[in-house]
Amino acid sequence: MKQFKALLIKEWQTHKFSFLIPAFVVAGFFILLGIISIYGKIRYGMPVQFQDNGQFDPKDVLWTMHYVMSIVIAWFAMLASITINDNMLNQDYHKKCEIMHHSQPVSLLKMLGAKLTLSVPIMLLQYLLLAVLSSLIVSAVFGFLGFNSWILGLQAVFSPLILVTISMIAATSLFWLFSCIFRKQAVMKVWLTLVVIDLLRLMLSRIWGDSLILSPLSYYFRIITLPLSVIKVSSSDFNFAWDGISTMPNLISLGVSLLMFVAGYFIYKQRELS
Amino acid sequence: MTLYEKTFESNPIPYEINKVSKNYGKFKALDEVSFTLPWGKIVGLLGKNGAGKSTLMRCMLGYLKHEGKVSLDGFELQHRDHKVFNQVAFIPDVSGLDDRLTVKQTWNYVRNMNPHFNIERAERLMAKSSLPMNKKVAKLSKGMKTKLYLLLTLSLDVRYLLLDEPTLGLDIAFRKEFFNTILGEFFDEQRTIFISTHQVEEVEDILQEIIFIDKGRIILNEEVETLKHRLRIVTLPADRLSELEAHQPKIINHTLGFVSAILDSTIEIAGAIYNRPKLADIFMEYVGGNNEAV
Numbered sequence: 001m002k003q004f005k006a007l008l009i010k011e012w013q014t015h016k017f018s019f020l021i022p023a024f025v026v027a028g029f030f031i032l033l034g035i036i037s038i039y040g041k042i043r044y045g046m047p048v049q050f051q052d053n054g055q056f057d058p059k060d061v062l063w064t065m066h067y068v069m070s071i072v073i074a075w076f077a078m079l080a081s082i083t084i085n086d087n088m089l090n091q092d093y094h095k096k097c098e099i100m101h102h103s104q105p106v107s108l109l110k111m112l113g114a115k116l117t118l119s120v121p122i123m124l125l126q127y128l129l130l131a132v133l134s135s136l137i138v139s140a141v142f143g144f145l146g147f148n149s150w151i152l153g154l155q156a157v158f159s160p161l162i163l164v165t166i167s168m169i170a171a172t173s174l175f176w177l178f179s180c181i182f183r184k185q186a187v188m189k190v191w192l193t194l195v196v197i198d199l200l201r202l203m204l205s206r207i208w209g210d211s212l213i214l215s216p217l218s219y220y221f222r223i224i225t226l227p228l229s230v231i232k233v234s235s236s237d238f239n240f241a242w243d244g245i246s247t248m249p250n251l252i253s254l255g256v257s258l259l260m261f262v263a264g265y266f267i268y269k270q271r272e273l274s
Numbered sequence: 275m276t277l278y279e280k281t282f283e284s285n286p287i288p289y290e291i292n293k294v295s296k297n298y299g300k301f302k303a304l305d306e307v308s309f310t311l312p313w314g315k316i317v318g319l320l321g322k323n324g325a326g327k328s329t330l331m332r333c334m335l336g337y338l339k340h341e342g343k344v345s346l347d348g349f350e351l352q353h354r355d356h357k358v359f360n361q362v363a364f365i366p367d368v369s370g371l372d373d374r375l376t377v378k379q380t381w382n383y384v385r386n387m388n389p390h391f392n393i394e395r396a397e398r399l400m401a402k403s404s405l406p407m408n409k410k411v412a413k414l415s416k417g418m419k420t421k422l423y424l425l426l427t428l429s430l431d432v433r434y435l436l437l438d439e440p441t442l443g444l445d446i447a448f449r450k451e452f453f454n455t456i457l458g459e460f461f462d463e464q465r466t467i468f469i470s471t472h473q474v475e476e477v478e479d480i481l482q483e484i485i486f487i488d489k490g491r492i493i494l495n496e497e498v499e500t501l502k503h504r505l506r507i508v509t510l511p512a513d514r515l516s517e518l519e520a521h522q523p524k525i526i527n528h529t530l531g532f533v534s535a536i537l538d539s540t541i542e543i544a545g546a547i548y549n550r551p552k553l554a555d556i557f558m559e560y561v562g563g564n565n566e567a568v
Contacts, residue, residue, distance in 0.1 A: 006386030273337035
């Protein structure tokens with residue numbers, strides 16, 4: 001446990017800027033919003049009074065806003081997770097300190113376990129904290145404008161959590177595998193591979209008619225947009241979407257991800273250090 | 275009793291390298307290298323650039339895949355086997371510290387990662403050094419980086435210390451301090467130092483055994499004292515060159531009207547001047563060619 005903690009601390013100390021991408025984005029967004037609000041107040045005498053024209057239920061609008069905000073933060077968390085994966089697995093090599101880190105009596109499984117812990121569960125925790133914090137800020141602002149969305153906002157934020165988790169695991173695992181295989185430009189090679197396979201698939205489908213090869217681009221597009229699939233515009237539809245875990249495509253995604261993580265470990269183990 | 279002393283008592287089987295070969299494509303970097311690192315010795319590894327010194331050390335540590343066997347404590351080491359670092363510490367030829375960490379973070383990292391870290395010794399060594407704890411490793415000079423790496427390594431209770439050109443590019447004062455620190459803090463009758471270096475003259479007096487490696491093959495493995503008794507420098511006036519050539523030395527040196535060569539101590543030539551050879555001279559006699567790499 002002492003070694004695992006030391007590994008986590010080292011990964012944090014060396015990759016905290018990539019890890020905190022979502023926090024920087026959220027902070028930047030609210031700072032910008034704050035500046036605009038202050039400017040608006042000085043220039044136009046804000047806050048503006050919203051008028052209910054009866055077309056939309058304000059609760060549903062607020063619900064959708066919180067929900068989408070939660071998913072956008074999740075996407076930034078995914079982006080950070082992908083970036084940090086590549087950095088954690090390959091930056092020691094580029095910084096010429098690979099030998100120092102691999103000269104300790106600690107198993108590779110523990111080393112990679114610490115990297116994965118930071119890039120998935122701890123990243124998810126960051127997402128959740130940011131989403132809750134953002135929701136509270138937004139609710140406070142709307143509370144000031146006369147709308148109460150505290151509980152509703154938190155419900156909307158927690159609503160896509162399960163699907164965000166599945167989505168992040170599935171997306172991260174592919175980049176993890178490529179980062180284990182390639183020491184250089186692994187992220188670019190993922191996109192290149194997906195595009196090449198899709199082009200081949202298109203060519204084959206032109207020759208043979210319906211192609212039997214699945215489109216990896218469509219698959220990963222579906223994975224990334226998975227949390228949007230349960231979006232409801234009605235605040236009364238709050239649920240955790242637990243059933244998202246048990247659907248066959250999602251179970252397959254999780255299974256494939258697990259295989260990719262395991263394969264990545266064995267491929268990484270074959271690396272030579274010089 | 276420290277961990278390495280306990281291990282020594284319970285399992286005194288040394289570090290064995292048996293027919294280790296390593297290929298990079300068609301290039302044979304190591305060719306059936308075999309030797310044993312004994313207990314409590316300082317062993318030198320001498321070879322030209324590209325002779326296979328670094329490759330050999332990396333095979334011994336499981337960093338590289340290879341043919342043949344490397345055993346420690348009677349157990350065969352596998353590729354990327356972390357257990358080797360329970361007994362062995364390594365300093366590579368380039369300062370391999372993590373530039374992104376501070377000195378203190380690096381110190382804490384090794385302390386928590388390595389169960390053989392001797393905190394008492396580490397604190398004593400760090401107190402003696404003038405290393406700035408809160409400075410980033412990236413901001414340290416090359417000498418300071420090497421010092422930090424050395425202090426961290428010397429703080430480990432391990433039986434073997436492998437050094438791969440550790441003082442490359444450092445000034446003479448620091449190199450002297452480096453070797454004095456190692457001798458004072460690490461070496462005893464149960465611990466072994468295996469060192470490859472270009473500056474052989476600096477470690478010549480502390481080496482007890484020497485291994486010459488050339489084109490991936492071990493061409494000599496012998497006690498330094500025995501070797502220096504077995505061979506000697508024979509010097510003759512230049513007009514008696516043919517008498518030296520008769521013994522077919524690989525290299526004959528011409529200086530100020532004299533010629534000299536390394537010959538077997540049993541060879542007697544009337545009127546010759548005999549001198550004790552340096553390791554660099556012996557190496558050149560075995561390997562031949564220019565001495566830029568020695």
